[in-house]
Amino acid sequence: MLRKVGIVSALLLALPAFANAWTVTAKIGSGKGTVSDGVKTIALGQTGVPSIGYYKQDNVTGLTSQVFTVDPDAGYSISSVIMNGADVTGTVAQDANGTYTVNAGSPIRNSQSLVVYFKQNLLTVTATQPLAGGRIVLQRCNASGVVFGSSSMYSLANLKPGAYVKVVALPNADYAVASVAGDTTVTGAAGDVVSKVVQVNAAGSLTATFGQVPVVKPNFSVSTNIASPGDSVTVTASSVSNMTGVTYAATTTAADATVTGTNPFTVKFPTSGTYAVTVTATVGGQSFPITKTGIITVQPNNACTTCHSNRNAVITTAWQTGAHGNASGHTTGTCQRCHATEGAIAGFAAGYTGGYADVLNNADAKLAWGSVQPLASSNGISCTVCHAQDPHNGGNNLRAVNTYDTAAKAAVTWDPNGNGKLDQYDVCTGCHTLTNNAGTVVGNYHDGSSPSVERTITDSHYDNPATTSVVEGYNLRKTGDTPCADCHNLHKADVAIQEEWAESGHAGKILANKTAALESNSILYYGAAAGTDPYSLRPGSTRTYIEDYKRTIVDATNGTLSANALLKTVGATETTGAAWVHYNWDQTQGTNNRATCEKCHTATGAANYMSAPATYNAANNNFSHLPGWTATTGSGSNELLYCWGCHSDSATGALRNPGAVKADYNYKGAVATYPDVQASNTCLSCHIGQASGDSITALTAAGNTFTNVSFVNSHYMAAGSLMYVKGGYTNFVPANTAAGTVSYGQSLTSDADMTVDVTGAAVAGALTSTHRKLGTAAIHGDSHNPSFFVAGNLDSDGPCVTCHYAKGDVTKGDNGVADHTLEFGTKTVNGVCVKCHSSEAFDAPSLETFVEEQSEPFQATLTLALNLLSTKYNITYNQSAYPYFYDQSASAGAVKNWTRSNFLATPLSAADAEKLMGACFNINLLKRDPAAYAHARTYARRLLFDTIDFLDDGVMNQSAAATAAASGQKDALGNDVFVKGATATDTLTTEGYKYLAGYNRTSGAWNAWVRP
Secondary structure: OHHHHHHHHHHHHHHHHHHOOOEEEEEEEEEOEEOOOOOOOOEEEEOOOOOEEEEEEEEEOOEEEEEEEEEEEEEEEEEEEEEEEEEEOOOOOOOOOOOOEEEOOOOOOOEEEEEEEEEOOOOEEEEEOOOOOEEEEEEEEOOOEEOOOOOOOOOOEEEEEOOOEEEEEEOOOOOEEEOOOOOOOOOOOOOOEEEEEEEEEOOOOOEEEEEEOEEEEEEEEEOOOOOOOOOOEEEEEEEEEEOOEEEEEEEEEOOOOOOEEEOOEEEEEEOOOEEEEEEEEEEEEEEEEEEEEEEEOOOOOOOOHHHHHHOOOHHHHHHHOOOOOOOOOOOOOOOHHEEEHHHHHHHHHHHHOOHHHHHOOOOHHHHHHHHOOOOOOOOOHHHHHHHHOHHHOOOOOOOEEEEOOOOOOOEEEOOEEEEEEEHHHHHHHHOOEOHHHOEEEEHHHHOOOOOOOOOOOOOOOOOOOOOOOOOOOOOOOOOOOOOOOOOOOOOOOOOHHHHHHHHHHOOHHHHHHHHHHHHHHHHHHHOOOOOOOOOOOOOOOOOOOOOOOOOOOOOHHHHHOHHHHHHOOOEEHHHHHHHHHOOOOOOOOOOOOOHHHHHHHHHHHHHHHOOHHOOOOOOOOHHHOOOOEOOOOOOOOOOOOOHHHEEEEOOOOOOOOOHHHHOEEEEOEEEEEEEHHHHHHHHHHHOOOOHHHHHHHHHHOOOOOOOOOOOOOOOOHHHHHHHHHOOOOOOOOOOOOOOOOEEEEOOOOEEEOEEEEOOOOOOOOOOOOOHOOOOOOOHHOOOOOOOOOOOOOOOOOHHHHHHOOOOOOOOHHOOOOOOOOOOHHHHHHHHHHHHHHHHOOHHHHHHHHHHHHHHHHHHHHHHHHHHHHHHHEEEEEOOOOOOOOOOOOOOOOEEEOOOOOOOOOOOOOOOHHHHHHHHHHEEEHHHOOHHHHHHHHHHHHHHHHHHHHHHOOOOOOOOOHHHHHHOOOEEEOOEOOOOOOOOOOOOOOHHHHHOOOOEOOOOEEOOOOOOO
């Protein structure tokens, strides 16, 4: 008993100690770090410390609190601290060492708990764009540099420490990369893109530096190309350079000439002859010479220019500065028959004219030529070569030309066009030979050697009628009065504009195709690497590769075509020029004739239509210059859109102006009439399409039920109908339906046209466009650049010509001549784009990037519309096969019954069937103008929004943006195309979604009215 009493007594005595004892439990919930009471440490992920995440201390006595030091591992921070189940992060006093105090409790001490959560620190790296010379782009990648995710010119967020980022440095054309992310070893040549993979362990900034590479393109002009002995000629040097402080020096091949001055230079020529001049531009210790051979001819007198320099200054200047006045200087031997004055005159008289094989290499013809051949001839093709020696007596002003009849062994009249009279075609083809008198294509002396558009025309001026699927060359109006002047300034004899045209869609990219054929045969034809530009200078030579052309495979039995023979087989095709080769366009009568198409698909039809639109009759189009042509069968040859199709005078550039263009369709119930935009009227004549949205609503008005009707086709490249807001289908809802702050009618009508407001009252449309104002007085004071947009600046010629035929900026080295490639290149950038987009489009490559960035969401939205058309209506789209819209079941063929859907139990009503065809019309219209996002940005967005809004559920309920966000559509890299962030400026928001949804351009907040 005493023992039990003792035990009880002992326990009673110990009660105060138990009352003061308490328990604390500490734990690490996640992440890496340690928690320590100074004696015991728990850890997760801490090197050198056991990875335990649980701590318990029982029966803590003598203490009223327990202090824990919380230490995140490197790259981690405290996410939260939970004490007794309550989040005390930031609310419990914490000293500078990251300690937390756990109190025992009062008045009764009890069990306490502490749970710590660590989080990994994610990093953000920013791109600091260089001040000059280029830009950088950041993109996530692995250690090997394989990129993933989207790229950014600004920043990459949420990077784990140790992640890799590729820094891509993109220099401007005349800059080279000097360093990337501080690394000066990763450099490149001028224009080379250089990248570096950087491992990121801390937030910060990445950048690159660029160094300017001196680039100088020297040039010079002379006051005259022809001088008398003892005369002085002024040589004026110039250059296009990215550097300042360019200096010049001038020399000449005339041994006794004297050169004085700095720039301009005065050069005195004491002795007759033909001389070269060299001007050397120097900057930064580097020299850039340019030599023009045969540029100065010193001779006693040029009788014609003595008078005509004053009376016909434009003509004489063109001749003096052109290829005829500056011929190559072959003043002796056989070559002088076409390269020099007296030799050409003697050759024409003796009949040494025609093809190499049938005349020039004939022994009798050679003998006839040899009997009159001058020992030497004056340089250049003077006026008297083409014009009669005495044109002042009222006779024929052209020089008679003979050829040699090898059978009769006598000179006979040269008449290759067979019209029995001396004309322009006869004189020009005396040297630039195309056919002989029998009409057989023979070419001239150079036809079997170097391809040269200046000398040989068989590879560019003949379209083989037997090859109906390709247009190999230009079809001359050879029996007309001006077959050569139709396109050429004969005195200047310059082909720069013609070569640009031949690169354009109006020519079916014919020159681009011919050049590509030469490039792909570089090794065969001129011993250069495949893909070498045949017109670039051969290293160590002043001649181009093709000028030095010699086929490297010389075995005549191998069947390899010569370069010229190859080019005669290459031309505009269905791929590059469907507008010119797809049909027999020149058949004006009979079955399957294309007479109604000729005003746009032939040069003859275009010229006749634009000269007199009101009285134009396709039946009067005459294509007799095409081989074998008849009105009922046409010809195997086709026309491209030649210079004379648009120009009434190619020498001056004067355009045919049809006035304000009227379409072949209605707009708001009346014939669609476009504004008079001067030179751009020429473009609108063909680029407004052949049908509009009104063409579909007219079917309903006529009682059509849309159960058996073919698709209404807008036709191709109807950019004008989009720019001037007349082409699209807009009858998804009545025009007076509210659309945000305006009516639907106002939101889909140009501010130059009338519609109705929500009350049905007549009102002007609300759609404005800076692009549409270009080339008109409406651009004056435009807010994008009010100091530039004043009278005289980009306010004439209309928007089409202003942009697509830009003349550039002469202060930046452009020549001030309209660019006929139609492409947006340097001239467009310098002359137009930088006036509003200087930050996005400061040079041609940056413009291309900027345009592509605008194109991507437009094309992605079209893809979304096509996907809905397929999933909701079983309709597929084939852009290359008329009528384009087909049932997914191949056997069902083209869609004619438009009362279909996959999501309704019953067919569409006739009204909704009209809308379905209208949606398809909009898709086709926009697909056929790949630049619709630039021609009519807002209009295109709204047409697409409304089209998708109807297609997704058959109801106009502002659902298009939500449908896009839910579509799961991916881009080529697997990224979501349509993602909506908190605002339009949120980094999560994609350009695809911003394209479809309306938002505040200042704040980025989404508009309550979803439609853009």
